[in-house]
Amino acid sequence: MELEATITERRRQTRSNIYRHIHTATDFCSKQSLSNALSLSLPTVYQNLTELMEAGLVRYSGEQRSTGGRKAMGLEIVPDARYAVGISITENRLRFVAADLNLKELAYKKVYHEPVSEKSGFRAFLAEELERFLDENQLDREKLLGVGIALPAVFSPVAGNILLAPSLHLRDVTLQTLAGDLPYPTYFENDATSAGYAEWYTYGHQRDMAFLLLETGVGGAVLVNGGQYQGDNRRSGEFGHICVEAGGLPCRCGKSGCLEAYCSARRISDDLGIPLKEFFLGVSNHNSTYELLWDDMLRHLAIGVNSIRMVLDCDVVLGGFLTQYMEPYLPRLQEYAAAYNTFESDAGYLRLSKFRKHAVPLGVALHFVKEFIETI
Ligand SMILES: [Zn+2]
Structure with a gap:
């Protein structure tokens, strides 16, 4: 049983390496180049690619290059196979971004509102606006990896609390009060950390x-x-x-x-x-x-x-x-x-920074994109 688990994990790791190699490739990527770069036999590459293609995660790019003999077919990931949503909360506006697996913006929207500290029912308002954003942009909820939420706040080490958010006029409030009960995986992060991380990751x-x-x-x-x-x-x-x-x-x-x-x-x-x-x-x-x-x-x-x-x-x-x-x-x-x-x-x-306009919501969406790519 243990041996079987090891083999399964090794197979998953190989498939994951192939996917990530295609994802980060800056040059032409083909079966042969994968085989060379990852020291894998061609049959192993074939088999994993078939699995990834059947799962709708990898496709032929349409580009062909001569590599001596026959022309090789280029490979690429399917960027919109999944997506994540990032929400930036500031004092009087929400910014929504949907980002694909290349962290490319699929949709964007900003919504103005009364100051967070004065607005009653903020949590319900946020949930409603999120659903509206998904509907308006015809985003398939089946492909949504999760919703990242970024705030200009210092969080307590024990997750679940905002210690201080001067620009939101908040002190000692729970995240639940602001954004509880969304029917998707959620992740909270400081806004600058999110944006900085996106920049750092991309470089x-x-x-x-x-x-x-x-x-x-x-x-x-x-x-x-x-x-x-x-x-x-x-x-x-x-x-x-x-x-x-x-x-x-x-x-x-x-x-x-x-x-x-x-x-x-x-x-x-x-x-x-x-x-x-x-x-x-x-x-x-x-x-x-x-x-x-x-x-x-x-x-x-x-x-x-x-x-x-x-x-x-x-x-x-x-x-x-x-x-x-x-x-x-x-x-x-x-x-x-x-x-x-x-x-x-x-x-x-x-x-x-590379991301000027929407660094914060893109950065917090990256959490789910990165998680998906690392665990594929
Ligand atoms: Zn100050």
């Missing part, structure tokens, strides 16, 4: 990275030594509350001078009462009020970025929806950051 998780999330709030994640560094209280990477100006602007955490008070998207909407798009249009057209505010944001951001670099000495990556407008200003930000640095004359360690 092949080889390099250490500090991730800074710039959205309505400012958060972060530290991804070093092959995983997330959590800290003693699961508060590592709370970069939003680094003090960048002693006695400065009030922060929603109750202190003052925090990076979040200076560099969140909220500062633009609170100070000027305009959408981000309009703000950045104004900045590019040299509206002096907008330019002044943006330069102040960049200068404070540079202080925060340089502090992170000083502590961790690794890449610093900026993500979150604010960064979709930041590309033209990255050189200036790098220049400001470099000016604070004792050891480096440029800030080449600083870059923008």
